[in-house]
Amino acid sequence: MHLFSPLTIRGMELPHRIGVSPMCQYSSKDGFATDWHLVHLGSRATGGAALVIVEASAVTSEGRITPGDMGFWKDEHIAKHRQIIEFVHSQGARIGIQLAHAGRKASMGVPWGPERVMGPDEGGWTNVMAPSAIPFSPTYAQPHALETAGIKKTIDAFRAAARRAVEAGFDVVEIHAAHGYLLHEFLSPLSNRRTDEYGGPFKNRIRLLTEVVDAVRQEWTRTLFVRISATDWAEGGWTIDDSVELSKILKTQGVDLIDVSSGGLVPNVKIPAGPGYQTPFAERIRRETGILTAAVGFIVDPAQADHIIRNEQADLVLLAREMLRDPYWAVHAAEHLDKKTSWPVQYFRAAPSGSTPRPTW
Numbered sequence: 152m153h154l155f156s157p158l159t160i161r162g163m164e165l166p167h168r169i170g171v172s173p174m175c176q177y178s179s180k181d182g183f184a185t186d187w188h189l190v191h192l193g194s195r196a197t198g199g200a201a202l203v204i205v206e207a208s209a210v211t212s213e214g215r216i217t218p219g220d221m222g223f224w225k226d227e228h229i230a231k232h233r234q235i236i237e238f239v240h241s242q243g244a245r246i247g248i249q250l251a252h253a254g255r256k257a258s259m260g261v262p263w264g265p266e267r268v269m270g271p272d273e274g275g276w277t278n279v280m281a282p283s284a285i286p287f288s289p290t291y292a293q294p295h296a297l298e299t300a301g302i303k304k305t306i307d308a309f310r311a312a313a314r315r316a317v318e319a320g321f322d323v324v325e326i327h328a329a330h331g332y333l334l335h336e337f338l339s340p341l342s343n344r345r346t347d348e349y350g351g352p353f354k355n356r357i358r359l360l361t362e363v364v365d366a367v368r369q370e371w372t373r374t375l376f377v378r379i380s381a382t383d384w385a386e387g388g389w390t391i392d393d394s395v396e397l398s399k400i401l402k403t404q405g406v407d408l409i410d411v412s413s414g415g416l417v418p419n420v421k422i423p424a425g426p427g428y429q430t431p432f433a434e435r436i437r438r439e440t441g442i443l444t445a446a447v448g449f450i451v452d453p454a455q456a457d458h459i460i461r462n463e464q465a466d467l468v469l470l471a472r473e474m475l476r477d478p479y480w481a482v483h484a485a486e487h488l489d490k491k492t493s494w495p496v497q498y499f500r501a502a503p504s505g506s507t508p509r510p511t512w
């Protein structure tokens with residue numbers, strides 16, 4: 152087994168193990184995908200990634216992190232995705248969408264704008280929600296604690312978005328339960344202080360996520376990923392032991408792969424970030440539950456990525472920032488590791504010898 156070994160997940164065949172991690176582009180208006188997304192995702196597919204995952208796409212308009220976030224809360228959002236999906240497929244790649252709700256981190260400015268809460272006159276909104284009325288930090292919005300009816304509405308919004316993913320023709324749905332957004336906020340005792348059936352002991356804190364998974368699974372029979380933060384890196388927070396227990400349950404619910412990230416729940420924590428620092432979490436979840444995992448975080452070097460697969464630490468590697476630096480990372484990795492891979496026929500005169508022409512439309 153190595154980086155360029157094929158992988159089949161619930162009938163979806165990937166020619167190798169390199170994917171593009173979801174990355175917010177903050178380039179949508181009213182949640183709509185644009186030509187920017189077509190080019191951004193399309194060029195990484197052209198560059199040889201086996202799988203590209205569309206950024207966090209909000210299941211309700213208040214579930215966006217910023218007014219520029221991608222959304223998937225109305226049927227009108229589907230059409231542009233169809234075009235993107237068709238192009239990505241024409242490059243022999245698969246495409247997923249990450250379904251998200253920003254919870255208490257909603258209604259902020261885009262990263263290149265002022266880093267503060269956006270008022271209604273700036274495209275922001277006041278209906279910011281969380282498990283408990285605890286803000287992320289003093290510079291974030293004051294959320295209100297979701298009532299049971301609001302929880303049910305949120306679950307329905309994830310279900311409706313999954314139905315849109317079917318209609319659009321995506322290959323993968325990833326549920327975003329990481330990075331301190333709504334579903335993660337319910338998981339962690341640091342942000343969830345509820346006393347109803349959605350708060351308190353572990354089985355109550357995971358209830359919302361498991362209900363979202365069940366709702367999505369009613370509509371979505373194809374490949375399903377869940378992204379988690381394996382640890383909050385904070386005293387009294389969510390831990391890797393919790394993540395292992397959760398993954399066992401998600402596996403029984405028909406989740407195919409756990410995409411293992413970390414952090415984001417509370418600010419100002421010490422994170423030992425560095426090459427592959429989250430990979431041991433992916434390895435432990437994989438070993439102790441038997442579910443497929445994806446490793447993500449500071450994976451930049453082909454030998455490093457190959458090592459992760461060869462040592463059975465994860466089944467898939469997802470790259471984010473390195474894919475922004477080099478959209479052709481996958482074909483470059485093949486060359487570096489002396490593996491053969493496919494190149495677009497249009498670019499074939501530049502391909503290393505032994506490359507195969509990529510089927511196109």
Ligand SMILES: Cc1cc2nc3c(=O)[nH]c(=O)nc-3n(C[C@H](O)[C@H](O)[C@H](O)COP(=O)(O)O)c2cc1C
Nearest residue numbers: 172173174175206207447448449450470471472473
């Ligand atoms: C510009 C940018 C946008 C991101 N947006 C998302 C997102 O929409 N959803 C998500 O789960 N992670 C998001 N992330 C986190 C990445 O998917 C990834 O987990 C993280 O950057 C670590 O991987 P890297 O070291 O390869 O960049 C984003 C990261 C970047 C750099």
